[in-house]
Amino acid sequence: MNGAEYDASSLATFLAKLVRLDGEWKIISLECIYDKDNLIQVVGGGVPRPLDIEFPRESYRCLGYILKVLGGREIGLNLPGYDRPEEAQTILKAAREWVYQS
Amino acid sequence: MQQEVVAIALTAVDGNLFREMKIRGRSCLPRIWLMKRFRDLCIGGIDCGGLSCRGHQDSLSMNEELSPGRQDDRPRANSIDIWIIVTQNMLRLNRKSSSQHQPDYALDRLRVEQIVVSERYCRDSAQWQKLRAFWHPDDSRTSVKITWFNETIEGHIAASKDMAERGGLVNVKHFIHPVDVTSSPAILSLLYGILIVG
Numbered sequence: 001m002n003g004a005e006y007d008a009s010s011l012a013t014f015l016a017k018l019v020r021l022d023g024e025w026k027i028i029s030l031e032c033i034y035d036k037d038n039l040i041q042v043v044g045g046g047v048p049r050p051l052d053i054e055f056p057r058e059s060y061r062c063l064g065y066i067l068k069v070l071g072g073r074e075i076g077l078n079l080p081g082y083d084r085p086e087e088a089q090t091i092l093k094a095a096r097e098w099v100y101q102s
Numbered sequence: 103m104q105q106e107v108v109a110i111a112l113t114a115v116d117g118n119l120f121r122e123m124k125i126r127g128r129s130c131l132p133r134i135w136l137m138k139r140f141r142d143l144c145i146g147g148i149d150c151g152g153l154s155c156r157g158h159q160d161s162l163s164m165n166e167e168l169s170p171g172r173q174d175d176r177p178r179a180n181s182i183d184i185w186i187i188v189t190q191n192m193l194r195l196n197r198k199s200s201s202q203h204q205p206d207y208a209l210d211r212l213r214v215e216q217i218v219v220s221e222r223y224c225r226d227s228a229q230w231q232k233l234r235a236f237w238h239p240d241d242s243r244t245s246v247k248i249t250w251f252n253e254t255i256e257g258h259i260a261a262s263k264d265m266a267e268r269g270g271l272v273n274v275k276h277f278i279h280p281v282d283v284t285s286s287p288a289i290l291s292l293l294y295g296i297l298i299v300g
Contacts, residue, residue, distance in 0.1 A: 014278070016218050016292040019238065025214050025290065026238040027221065027255075031247040063249050071265065073250045095291045099284045 001069060004046030010037035010063050013088075015095050033088045034059035034081040039066075058083040207285060214292050215280045222276035228266050230259050 013033040018025045039062045041048055055061040059081025067073045082088050217236050224233035237244050237255045244255040251258050282293040 011295070014218070014294050016214075016294070018214055018217070018290045018292065020288045020290075021238065025210065025217060027217065027236055028238045028243050029245040029247075031245070032249070034249075060249060067250050071250060075249050079249060092293065095293070096284050099286055099289055099291050 001066075002049055002051050004049060005042045005044075006039045006051075007042055008037065008039050008062055008066055010060065011035040012060075013082075015091065017095070017098065031091070032080065033091060034063070034079060034083075036082075037062040057081055207283075210285060210290065211280075211283050214283065214290060215294075218280065218292055218294060219278045222278060225262060226275050228263070230263055234259060 012035050015029075015031050015033065016027055017029045018027050020026075034057075036058070037060055039051060039053075053061060053065045055064045056077055057064060057079070060075070060079060064075040067075050080088055080091055221233055221236040224230070224236070234255065241254045241256045246253060246255055246258040251261055253261075278294055280292060280294040284291045284293075
């Protein structure tokens with residue numbers, strides 16, 4: 001990418017919901033609240049050049065860029081992320097209430 | 103030389119029957135360890151804060167069994183220095199707190215942590231059938247919401263498989279650190295930190 005090799009890393013909170021089915025726990029949903037990510041050029045990965053990333057969400061800026069460039073996918077701009085803390089807390093609270101109210 | 107520590111507990115069970123419980127340890131072990139060991143063996147989830155625990159340099163003999171209801175004429179010996187008694191009131195407390203299901207919770211927590219770690223490992227290592235087995239068999243009840251995908255698990259597997267076969271983002275590794283489990287007997291939500299490296 002960009003004439004060089006990179007390591008990408010993304011920190012996020014995954015939220016899994018499980019139900020007990022015939023004595024075994026089974027996952028019914030998986031969602032993600034993105035935190036932050038990074039791209040680091042690897043040693044010997046080519047001549048360093050500035051990487052121009054334009055993506056409006058700080059929590060998954062690099063992921064969004066990579067998935068578009070390498071995966072050919074348009075990534076939604078309204079995914080849950082800690083750059084929107086109130087939305088993130090609403091999701092976490094709803095998950096706990098789901099347990100207690102079910 | 104370490105002196106062996108033996109804790110003997112009288113626990114009240116149904117019908118006011120008292121029975122003897124023994125825990126062996128070493129004198130160098132913290133008392134809280136014995137308390138915990140006692141809890142694991144005899145009580146299974148009671149809040150230890152309700153237990154009494156005190157030193158007894160001239161406490162019980164190990165070899166004599168207590169008769170039901172005769173907790174007062176217990177024999178004495180020098181080899182025992184911790185004495186734990188669970189009273190009937192504490193047992194009632196245990197019943198009140200039994201809804202916490204602490205032993206079950208601990209086991210379930212281990213199970214679900216293993217599930218979510220293995221599930222993402224199967225995705226990273228392209229073990230699609232094994233990955234599917236971690237999910238609810240009814241695909242219509244499942245949901246995956248991540249950056250590039252928002253459908254059911256079978257759709258997610260098909261799309262991941264297609265992406266892997268086309269060589270896109272195949273070197274992704276999920277490192278998972280479970281941090282919070284909220285549960286009831288039948289359902290559970292698991293919140294965990296994740297580092298995705300590709």
